[in-house]
Amino acid sequence: MDTAPDILRTTDWSRTFHAYGPGTDAPKHLAALRSGQDSKVADALGYLYSAILHQGTVYPATPPAVLHVAGLLSDPAADRPVHGVFDEAMGAGAAPLRQHLLRFLADVAWSVAEVCGGYSDAELDALADPGERRGELDAFLERMARSEDGDADDGEEVWEDPLLETVMNTVLRDLRRAAPVLLEAVRPLLTHRDRGVRQRAVTAAGALSRMGGGLALDLSGAADYAESRDEGAAIVLALAESGGDTAEFLTHQDPAIRACAALAPSLTDDPAATTELRTALLDPAAADAWFADRPGYFDGHVRFSMVKALVERSESEDAPDLLPVFQALAAVSSAFTAERDLQGLLSLALGRERRSAAAPVEYPTELQRAYLRALVDSDGLWDPGTADFTFLLKGLGLPPVRESMRSLAESS
Structure with a gap:
């Protein structure tokens, strides 16, 4: 892999774009990551999450930017503590730049895996092939740059051109192809002296393995260094993402480790894993408080991931067994988290x-009716100033007014 500075020089950024325009501004922003100036580094981290990875979407400027970030992981400048986009999630105070970069790599990997995880390499190659329009590709990218700049009079047509889908599929393909190189850049950090760096390296490795279609992942060294529940959970979750077998952890003494093991796709049909998820969700508040430094695998509250996995593994016939879980969740839920x-x-x-x-x-x-009574009894759901819960109820054919719901729940 080229060094980080080399990528800035050798990439033809004029053939790329991001969420806000042509990728020609990327070298300036990315170079600022090595500036050593807090404000510039913070702005550069913000640029990664606003332009390069915008609300989970990747762009043609994303692959070279990601390779640049990976090249910085071994740079001594990455030891410098900085404030970033997710300071609260990263722990109190500033964290080493290396931790922020690892989180970014993991977030990109999750976004890509979510979109193309079901495609084989051959299928992605086919989707990225412009076919008879190969000769139009350069002109199309130029038009994209102009329309993003606001100078083109055909901006709407550019965004509706089917070639745009081909370009975006090319981005996904290129990122998957880069996964082995990115994983290799992360691997030395699995045994880093800093616990926070180790944990985020483990998380990034798991995400990159998933993005790469299940790349082999050796976490034995990280396991030797694990000092806390947080690190242990991150290792089990990374093993799950790489397609590994986590069944042995279903009998672990720590309920958090057992629940993390149960999330593995390889255990989707395992009754013991499903039971573990149900058990953990009987006290969702306790599950949300398991970690001092929550593994990056969890997008929001820990319970969200467990609920998602439990729903995917259940049928309507399971509703009687799921009622206690639903009642426990309703008691802690709000109009904002009800979905x-x-x-x-x-x-x-x-x-x-x-x-x-x-x-x-x-x-x-x-x-x-028992399910509906759980909704009626939860004060946190009925926030008159929030429409989220109302829309949810309407979408399910339920009355969006508490008293009407109470009448329905008490009907015979």
């Missing part, structure tokens, strides 16, 4: 995976 906390389980209880969501619920069963 991730409750929607999936409530859909199962209402049989909405097989019925039109537009059909109103008029004659709920006794079991369904």
Whole structure:
């Protein structure tokens, strides 16, 4: 892999663009990561998350930027503590730049894996092939740059051109191809002297393995260094993302480690893993408080990931067994988190995976009424100033007013 400065010089940035325009401004922003000036480094980290990875979307400027970031991981300048985009999630105070860079690599990897995780390498190659329009590609990229700048009069047409989809698929393909190189840059940090760096290196390695289609991942060295529940959980989660077998951890003495092991896709059909998720969610507040330094695998509250996995592994026939979980979640949920906390389980209880969501619920069963009573009893859900929960209820054919819900829950 080229060194970080080499990538800035050798990349033709005029053939790239990002969320806000042509990629020609990337060298200036990326070079600032090595400036040693706090404000410039902070701005550069912000640029990574606003332009290069914008709300989970990657662009043609993303692959060279990611390679540049990976090249900085071994730079002594990455030891410098800086404030970044996710200071609260990174722990109190400033964290070494290296930790911020590792988090960025993991976030890119998760975004790519979410979009193309189901595609084989051959399928991605086919999607990235412009076919008969290969000769138009350079001109198209130039038009993209002009339209992003606001100088082109065909901006709308550019964004509607089918060639744009080909370009974006090329980005996904290139990032997957880069996964082995990126993983190799992260590997030495799995045994870094700094615990925070080790943990984020483990998380990034797991995410990159997943982005690369299940690249082999040896975490034995990291396991030897693990000093806390947080590190141990990060290792189990990375093993899960790489496609490894985490079954041995289902009997671990620590409930947090058991639950992390249960999240592994390899255990989707394992009843013991499903039971572990249900058990953990009977006390969702405790699960959310498991970690002092929450592994980056978790997007928000720890319970969100467990609920998602449990819903994916369940059917409407499981609704009686899931009722205690739903009641526990409803008690801690809010209008802002109800979609991730409750929607999936409530859909199962209402049989909405097989019925039109537009059909109103008029004659709920006794079991369904129990689910509805859990909603009625939760003060945190009924925030009059927040419409999120109202939209959720309407989408499931339920009354968006608490008293109307109470009447439905008490009907026979």
